[in-house]
Amino acid sequence: MNANVDLTGVVLETDRLIIREWSEMDLEDFFEYAKVDGVGQMAGWNPHTSIQESKTILEMFINEKMTFALELKENHKVIGSLGLETLSLLLRDEYENLVGRELGYVLSKEYWGKGLMPEAVNRVIKFCFEQENYYYLMCSHFVINSQSKRVIEKSGFRFVKENTQIARDGHEYISLYYVLDNPLKKN
Template sequence: MNAEITLNGEILKSERLILRSWKLNDLKDFYEYASVDGVGQMADWMPHKNIEESKEILLHFIETKNNFAIELVESKKVIGSISLELCKEEFKKDFKNLSGRELGYVISKDYWNRGYATEAAKALIDYCFKEKGYDYLYCSHLERNYKSKRVIEKCNFTFYREFDYDTVLNTREKVLMYVLYNKQEERA
């Protein structure tokens, strides 16, 4: 079951990051990382072709209120996003009578391998479990996306299942799915 979420106005802070609602003046930073080859494809979206495409997607983020900008505390630069997506229809039966969402994230290629995705994910997991009382979160990655797999492992998700997926690149790839239960609500 999909947990209710509205991230409008919420601000989460970690040691090096601020997770906050998107603003129109984030457009330049968003386009800067979303247009780079190799970033979006790992999350099954194509690099943005122009700033107008980024603006359209940014407006969607602002409207849906389920996606945080990941901002560096030190420089105030937006280097990625982290979201709580609706549970996919085919997985709803797996989490019957439980409240949760799918966790997704992307980090600018310029900031890979610095622990930012893990730090952002841990902050959002803590918020979902302690503040919102979610029962679970799940996330997944393309089998070849080892960087995302490492983030998932560091956040203590447990392997749940694998499935085949048709990507935006017109390939069929194996996806690995993981789940993390709220400790107070952990299921066997």
Template sequence: MNVIVDLRNVCLETDRLFIREWKLKDLEDFYEYAKVDGVGQMAGWNPHTSKEESKEILYSFIEGKSEFAIELKENNKVVGSVGLNEIFIDLGEPYTDLKGREIGYVLSKKYWGKGIMSEAVKRVIQFCFVEEKFDFLQCSHSIENNQSKRVIEKCGFTFIKEHTRKGTNEVEHISKFYVLNNLQH
């Protein structure tokens, strides 16, 4: 069962990051990484072709209230996002009646391989389990996305199944789905 999420006025912190709600002033940073080839495709969407496209999506993040911006403390630059998305596949028992969401993320290519996403995801997991009392979180990655797989492994998720998924770019791909139960925290 999908938990209702409202991330307005939530700001999480780690040693290197502020994980916070999106703001209109983030448009330049968002477009800068969202237009780069190879970033969006890993998450099932095509590179942004205009600042206007990024602006529309940024508005949807703000209105949807379920996406965090990842801001580096060192330079106040937004370099990615972590979302708490609705779960769309049947995970089966015992998850049918438990409260959860799917955690999804994307990071600017310039910052891959620096542990930033694992740091952000671990802090969001803590928020979901300790502060929001979720029962579980689901996470997934396309079978080609080894960077995302590595984040999932570092964060302690357990593989449950493969499933064909269609991204917002309408491309179908096989994804691996994982779960992390609150009992583990």
């Protein structure tokens, strides 16, 4: 079952990142990476074609309060997003009455391959498990997305299932689903 999420006022830190709420001031940084070909498609959305399109999504992030902005300390630019999203697959049996969320993330192409997303994911896992008391987190990637698969593996998730998923672009994709249990909730 989906945990309640409200990221108002939450600020997390890692060596290289400040993980915080989105602000209207982030619009240009957001459009800069969201318009690049080959980024959003791997998460199921098309590159943004106008700043207005980015503004609409940014307003959704701000209103829904369940997506973090990833700000690089080095230059204070927002270079990605990490959301505590609605579960796209409901696990049965022992998970049925336990609260969790699904991580969803995107990083500016300019910053790929530096371990920044695993760094952000690890900090957000700690927040969800130690502060928010989730029982588990899920993550999924399209079968072709080996980059995201590596982030998930490096973050300690275990594979649970293959399934089809309808993405924001309206297409159906084969996705692989993973789960990470909160070790603090084990007997």
